[in-house]
Amino acid sequence: MYLRFNTILKIKDHNFSVSNYLRLVILVGLSVLTLTGCPASHQPVILVSASHLDYPLDAKSKGVEGWVQVQYDVNADGTTSNFSVLDSDPPNIFDAVAIQFVETWKFQPFTIISDTQTVSSVIRFQIDPDTEEYIPPTL
Numbered sequence: 001m002y003l004r005f006n007t008i009l010k011i012k013d014h015n016f017s018v019s020n021y022l023r024l025v026i027l028v029g030l031s032v033l034t035l036t037g038c039p040a041s042h043q044p045v046i047l048v049s050a051s052h053l054d055y056p057l058d059a060k061s062k063g064v065e066g067w068v069q070v071q072y073d074v075n076a077d078g079t080t081s082n083f084s085v086l087d088s089d090p091p092n093i094f095d096a097v098a099i100q101f102v103e104t105w106k107f108q109p110f111t112i113i114s115d116t117q118t119v120s121s122v123i124r125f126q127i128d129p130d131t132e133e134y135i136p137p138t139l
Helices: 020-034 058-059 095-103
Strands: 008-012 014-017 046-049 066-075 080-089 116-129
Touching: 066 095, 080 095, 080 116, 095 116
Parallel strands: none
Antiparallel strands: 008 014, 066 080, 066 116
């Protein structure tokens, strides 16, 4: 046995039957989940280890600082793969070193619907003005 709703709702000068209104709410809800992604399908990725960042000697000797935004996949076993540079400043100076750095990262293994999660991180290259040594990135 099921109940059929034939009640009419008036919303902003439009008449909706309750069943049509519920269909509209469900469709809008599904559209929002499709556009934003279902939060239950992702877990936060937790970095557990990283190697030492090698500041390019030429850039360091010239006092060049900058950043690189790297996109990569975190695999379910905690390894990283599929690296690409989304943006950098100055361009092409720190890109290769940033990717080499991210390649060494290990994340806490996870279990989700997907085998990988695509993530992006900004790696900053900065020199301490007092010691003239690079400032290791905070992770």
